[in-house]
Amino acid sequence: MEIRDVVVRYGDTTAVKGVSLSAPRGRVLALLGHNGAGKTSLLQVCEGFRSPDAGTARVLGMDPIAEHDALMPRLGIMLQSGGVYPWAAAGEILRLFASFAAHPLDPEMLLDRLGLRKFEKTRFRRLSGGEQQRLSLAVALVGRPELVFLDEPTAGMDTEARHTTWQLIEELRADGVSVLLTTHLLDEAERLADDVVIMRSGEVAATGTPAELTAAAGIDLLEVRADPGLDLTGLTALHQVTETSPGEYAITGALDTRALADVLGWFAAADAHVTAVSSRRRTLEDVYLSLTSQHTVGAAQ
Numbered sequence: 001m002e003i004r005d006v007v008v009r010y011g012d013t014t015a016v017k018g019v020s021l022s023a024p025r026g027r028v029l030a031l032l033g034h035n036g037a038g039k040t041s042l043l044q045v046c047e048g049f050r051s052p053d054a055g056t057a058r059v060l061g062m063d064p065i066a067e068h069d070a071l072m073p074r075l076g077i078m079l080q081s082g083g084v085y086p087w088a089a090a091g092e093i094l095r096l097f098a099s100f101a102a103h104p105l106d107p108e109m110l111l112d113r114l115g116l117r118k119f120e121k122t123r124f125r126r127l128s129g130g131e132q133q134r135l136s137l138a139v140a141l142v143g144r145p146e147l148v149f150l151d152e153p154t155a156g157m158d159t160e161a162r163h164t165t166w167q168l169i170e171e172l173r174a175d176g177v178s179v180l181l182t183t184h185l186l187d188e189a190e191r192l193a194d195d196v197v198i199m200r201s202g203e204v205a206a207t208g209t210p211a212e213l214t215a216a217a218g219i220d221l222l223e224v225r226a227d228p229g230l231d232l233t234g235l236t237a238l239h240q241v242t243e244t245s246p247g248e249y250a251i252t253g254a255l256d257t258r259a260l261a262d263v264l265g266w267f268a269a270a271d272a273h274v275t276a277v278s279s280r281r282r283t284l285e286d287v288y289l290s291l292t293s294q295h296t297v298g299a300a301q
């Protein structure tokens with residue numbers, strides 16, 4: 001899948017501002033970003049549900065709008081709202097979608113795997129949010145798609161369903177299926193994604209594998225608890241510093257021994273009352289927050 005310079009506008013709002021990205025086959029790509037960052041709009045362009053205002057999209061080598069009918073049977077799409085036939089029973093819905101496909105997965109297997117067996121005779125609208133979500137996932141997968149779009153697939157799911165979903169996604173990838181998912185769960189992205197795209201206000205803020213995004217030599221996150229509201233001028237000239245909450249300072253970047261001494265020396269020189277210091281390697285969540293936080297200032301911004 002390849003998109004180039006895609007722009008999506010809603011009236012005066014530009015939701016996607018010239019995004020380019022490519023998703024190689026057989027990999028899981030996670031699209032991250034705050035509410036309103038433009039993830040769903042971008043997904044809709046790839047799915048052929050929305051025509052971009054500028055730019056191009058190629059999905060499995062096809063134009064998702066002009067070749068929509070040929071493309072759809074090869075895609076699995078799980079929508080945030082999910083609802084398909086609210087009056088039909090869960091089992092009927094899944095078997096119906098299986099009957100549309102040339103080589104479906106076994107719907108009975110999916111009912112069992114996703115814990116839906118006891119709801120097979122329950123109408124969609126009577127299912128709980130998490131059960132609807134599980135059925136929507138099953139519907140997206142039952143046609144044995146080559147490429148799957150999952151918009152917040154595990155939102156509202158309980159822990160067990162979330163783990164089953166992760167396993168299913170890993171099995172899909174092992175079978176060579178490509179997956180493009182959005183999520184607000186950074187641990188989900190870190191566990192599943194081969195590639196990550198972080199969006200901020202309709203633009204790509206960073207891309208890479210989770211390892212690339214979190215990699216740095218030495219200690220890469222130093223957290224210092226001290227007086228709140230310190231004037232960070234001076235420190236920010238040398239390091240990326242965020243006051244993550246009042247009195248909690250996160251200093252990120254590859255920090256060697258000298259840099260650590262500099263940072264603590266700065267707090268000492270500022271006469272700040274330091275009550276705790278800890279260090280660790282960065283997680284994807286740290287990278288995400290430092291790229292999307294409004295309050296981040298400093299050298300690496």
Ligand SMILES: Nc1ncnc2c1ncn2[C@@H]1O[C@H](COP(=O)(O)OP(=O)(O)OP(=O)(O)O)[C@@H](O)[C@H]1O
Pocket residue numbers: 010013014015033034035036037038039040041042
């Ligand atoms: N149909 C629409 N009409 C007008 N504005 C819209 C429409 N759909 C989305 N937007 C706006 O476009 C921007 C991007 O929305 P989008 O749904 O793509 O974001 P998102 O990253 O998927 O957010 P979320 O994480 O909340 O699902 C937002 O500011 C949103 O309010």
